[in-house]
Each structure stands twice: as C-alpha cells, then as structure tokens.
C-alpha cells in the first residue's frame with residue numbers, strides 16, 4: 500500500500516540552512532520566494548506527492564521546524580479493517 | 586454501492602509520523618543557520634520523551650552559544666557558571682537522586698575552563714549525563730582557538746593555523762576519560778547525515794539509560810559544526826566534519842556498561 504504524507508514546515512522558525520532540501524531524496528522541498536519575519540527565505544514543500552515519508556528532512560533540521568503526517572485515507576481504513584476480519 | 590457507503594462513513598484522517606518533541610519548548614533557538622546545536626537539542630528532547638524522563642529532568646545550561654539552553658528544554662533547569670556544569674549537576678543529583686540531571690557543554694566550557702570539573706565528576710562516578718558539543722572553536726566569542734581546534738586550523742587567535750609547537754595538540758576528551766572506572770557510558774558521535782543523526786540519538790539514549798539505571802557517569806561527545814566561525818555554508822560545514830574533524834576525532838563507543846568484553 501502506497502502512503503501519502505503531509506510535511507509541515509514552521510516557516511517562522513526556519514533559518515533557511517537548506518539541509519532539509521539537500522538531504523531529501525525525492526526533491527520534495529525548496530526555498531520559498533518570500534521572506535519570513537526574520538528575513539530568511541524559508542524552506543517550503545514544493546512537491547508533496549513525491550514524499551515517501553522517510554523523515555530525513557526532519558532528522559537533519561537543526562531547528563526542529565519539520566513535522567510529518569501520514570494520510571490515512573478512507574480506503575486504507577477499509578482495507579485495514581478487512582485485513583483484520585479476514 | 587454498499588462498499589461506497591461504508592467508505593464515506595469512515596473519514597480520512599492523519600497520523601503523526603514525526604512531531605517536534607514535547608521536551609522542547611516552542612521558543613525559537615538562537616543558533617546560527619545550520620548549526621548542529623539545534624539538532625543535538627532536538628535529539629536530547631526526543632530521548633527524554635521516549636524514556637519518559639522529561640518530568641524529572643534537570644538541565645544544566647553552561648556558558649557558550651548554548652547558554653540559553655534553559656529556555657529550550659521543557660525541563661527544570663539551572664544556569665551554571667563557566668565550566669562548572671558537572672559540579673552543579675553533582676550537587677543537584679546528590680540532593681535529589683530521583684532527578685535525571687544532564688549538563689550541556691561546548692568545548693570551550695568543558696575542555697578549557699571546565700576541564701577539571703568533568704574529569705573529577707567522571708572520577709567520582711557521579712551519576713550524571715554530560716552532552717559535550719565539540720565544534721573546535723569558541724563560537725560565542727567569535728571563533729577563537731579552543732583546546733579542541735585541529736592542527737593547522739585557522740581561527741581568530743591562530744590566523745596562521747594552529748601550530749602544535751606553540752599551542753599544543755587537540756584535546757581528546759573521550760580518550761582521556763575512557764580509562765576511568767566510574768564511567769558507565771562514553772561515546773563520540775556526530776550529526777552529518779541521517780545515519781549519524783540516528784547513531785547519535787542511540788548513544789544519547791544509552792547515556793540517559795545509564796543514569797536512570799544508576800550505572801555511573803555518562804558522556805556523549807557530539808562532533809558539531811560552527812558554520813559562522815568556520816566561514817562555511819551549513820552543508821560545507823558537515824562535509825568539513827566528515828573530511829577533517831572525524832580524522833582527528835574518530836567516532837566510537839568507548840565504554841558501554843551493558844557491553845560484556
């Protein structure tokens with residue numbers, strides 16, 4: 500089953516070090532085109548559909564800006580329920 | 586059609602895969618962009634949460650760039666005078682033995698002014714945990730030579746590079762402490778890619794476990810970056826650790842109280 504993920508970046512805490520972008524194997528992330536209040540162009544999600552939920556970005560972020568969620572669709576839940584009853 | 590109805594009755598939802606650890610406050614850390622101090626804080630916080638120690642932990646902030654550590658950890662905390670972290674930790678641990686007490690010290694604090702405190706704490710087998718960030722410079726005061734500066738490394742006080750004839754050789758803290766009987770866990774790790782971050786997390790966890798088990802003194806040295814005073818980008822700094830720092834400071838678990846050998 501292929502999962503979908505949602506990566507959330509705290510743009511105000513981000514200092515644009517770029518490490519999340521460098522270490523993402525899927526080119527999901529890039530720099531935003533507008534500055535945050537501190538004057539940095541923060542990292543942003545540019546291709547969410549490509550994310551494989553590997554957490555590398557979150558592991559490398561020195562500012563604990565990144566949180567990741569797995570999307571559990573209704574279909575997944577039906578499949579999970581069926582696999583339990585089977 | 587019945588299948589469709591059932592599907593609609595189950596709304597899709599999200600499961601957290603990674604959250605900012607609860608043992609970190611919401612305060613934005615003041616470190617420079619790409620500095621691995623923040624990574625180290627995050628790993629400590631993750632471990633405290635995982636081991637369910639956060640509520641009884643006392644953090645000892647020291648002097649250096651990490652002086653504000655007491656604002657970042659969701660624990661009790663004390664700010665120690667320069668280099669005196671392990672002495673303050675000793676007092677707290679002895680009067681409140683159920684607490685988990687850790688110091689967070691840079692190489693300027695631990696290896697220069699605080700060298701005797703850390704050695705004597707290890708020698709006494711004090712049941713505290715020391716997180717030792719080694720980035721080979723005094724970062725807070727603009728990048729002077731530290732005891733850990735590499736031979737040949739240019740700093741503001743060694744503009745021609747560190748000369749061992751004049752300034753001696755880099756101080757190897759883990760190697761110095763590794764023969765002391767009171768040491769329960771001792772390791773050198775780094776945080777230059779996802780694998781080494783995971784390794785560092787594992788060692789930090791073992792160090793706190795050693796304390797929770799009452800096994801003795803534990804210390805994890807984290808070979809860290811200082812992009813600002815190394816005059817390198819965050820990524821170049823990680824490469825410099827890999828290519829230069831780790832040659833001088835090899836990664837190793839020196840002592841593990843659970844390892845039979």
Ligand code: SF4
Nearest residue numbers: 523550551553554556
């Ligand atoms: S979880 Fe992995 S694939 Fe997804 S954005 Fe982060 S590094 Fe890229």
Ligand code: SF4
Nearest residue numbers: 513514516517519560
């Ligand atoms: S690693 Fe963190 S601080 Fe650095 S660019 Fe990415 S989100 Fe921003």
